[in-house]
Amino acid sequence: MGPPALRGVLPVLLACAGLAVLQLLLGGLPFFVTLASMVGINVILAVSLNVVNGMTGQFSIGHAGFMAVGAYAAARVSMLLNEVAISGLPEAVSNQVLYAVALLAGGVAAAACGFVVGLPSLRLRGDYLAIVTLGFGEIVRVVIQNTPPQTSPGFWAMGGSLGLTDIPSGRSSLFSTWLWAFLVVLVARRIAESSHGRSLTAIREDEVAAEAMGVNTTAYKVRAFVVSSFFAGVAGGLFAHFYETISPGSFTYVRSMEIVVMVVAGGLGSTTGSIVAAVFLTLLPEGLRSGFLALGGQAAAQVAEQVRMPIYGVLLVVLMLARPQGLFGTRELWHRRKAKGAAP
């Protein structure tokens, strides 16, 4: 796989080239771009949540909260930098650089929240952690709802319950969304295969035993939480720039649960599973809606929208009863099959 110096960057460079070609070929099809962006954002959310819920075995149900922090931070940074142009660069390039800055700001803001929430609350076990993360998501939403309208001065003008509508347009692209999706998969994979990942697995399998073996469980859990919330924040930024309007209503408990369903359906601990489930569960409602629209018109399409959430619920229950390990269990596509008779 090339010289060692290249090993780190080569996959990213290859992905850049591939995505650039994809962007040139398919970037002009609005329907495809919409679907692909939604899928990409959900893949980032699911894979990043899997780092905490799957690999580390901590149950977080407040991912939408981190996504909201990232979305609002990125959107505000973009809005403040809207008039700025980097001298010496064409406008489009300058905009993309600023977009990247905004996304990073969103990620960092969410990661900081992840650290603040994670440090004290990760001492709590199982159910309690779940309820604290849920509480965090709700608190973020209420805080945003109480911010001043977007026309008022200052960074904290988050638009209250009406949301932000002046997010600079035309920055979101297939290329950037899928590059981030690629990055999160790469990071998740590298974490899983490193000694860091082994420690996370140890924590998942038996926290007390891991601690007895000298794993600093709190530190590892907080790190997993920070990585996960960073990417959730980036996904939020991508979401904000794709839709160009956000409001607290986009980041409710339901949104968190959608991501949890993806991770659980794919198999807790499997990055491959999270990707497959995110793609499938994003396209399924769209497919249902289009199908019903073609068959029975507008009224039937509304029914399709209404049955989506109950179906998610049924899916969760049936999965837990019939196949609690999800689609992939903890396996990955890139694991080589073990030779027969080899020592485990």
Added chain:
Amino acid sequence: MSYFLVLLVFGLWSGTIYALVALGYTMVYGVLKLINFAHGDVMMVGTYVGYATALQWKARGATGRAWTPGMGQVLTIFFVSMALCAVLGWLVERFAYRPLREKPKLTALITAIGISFVISYGFQMEVGFLPGPAPRAFPPLLKETTWLSLRGGEVTLSNIQVISFAVALGLMAALQWLVFKTRFGRAMRAVSFDHRTAALLGIPVDRVIAGTFMIGSALAAGAGLLFALKDSQVDPLMGTQQGLKAFVAAVIGGIGNVPGAVVGALLLGVVEQLVVGYAASSWRDAVAFGFLIVVLLLRPEGLFGRVTAEKV
């Protein structure tokens, strides 16, 4: 001062309703160590059952006149909805939780979330008998009158408030009696302590757990109807909101602890009303969770909970 008293009365009133729901959470958690996320939605179903029953009578009554239900009808409404919810609680336990009892706890938690989704979003569909997402006006079961007025009418207690208090306190006392004075209660406490040993000693664990679910669900239905008396409307998402807050109350008091749940719920109700009264109502929903996080950080076992050391 009278403003404070008004807030206090309102706080205690919403607190008693949280308390009835919180008791269901705390009982189930005590027995199964499971957060029954669907509990709030069972409460919502109970309220809708009461709503449907009341509408039946209202439709049959003489047109053009306001329908005022008699005492018997009100009691019947409570009874019907509590009984149906007990059945619903039993169904959920039997078909969703029991098969998973020996599996890792996380699977049961995820199942609970799934059930909650099925019920709350199922009720938002506009198919068949399902009511759809719009809130409905709950017919007034009682005519509101002032029973007690203090400080020249600045602070008032209405009959609905007093009756809610009384019903809630009565149900709580009954529960306390059930848990500590009856055979079933003793079995419940034994199962909660160690369900394997309890089974070895001949306690019908399945039946005790099913019974716990039924009692908890019936209490939730009662709470839902009291809540509908207060807010005079029902909507499919009321269960999720109320349920989460009641759960928070149970955790604050120390989950698994019956008096703790009541104290936690009253405390939460009062704190919420004080925030609404002195700050802004838009912060109301953040209070419960902020309060929860503070309590969990300072005293993770809750105000009345026991510290349990983990044995390996």
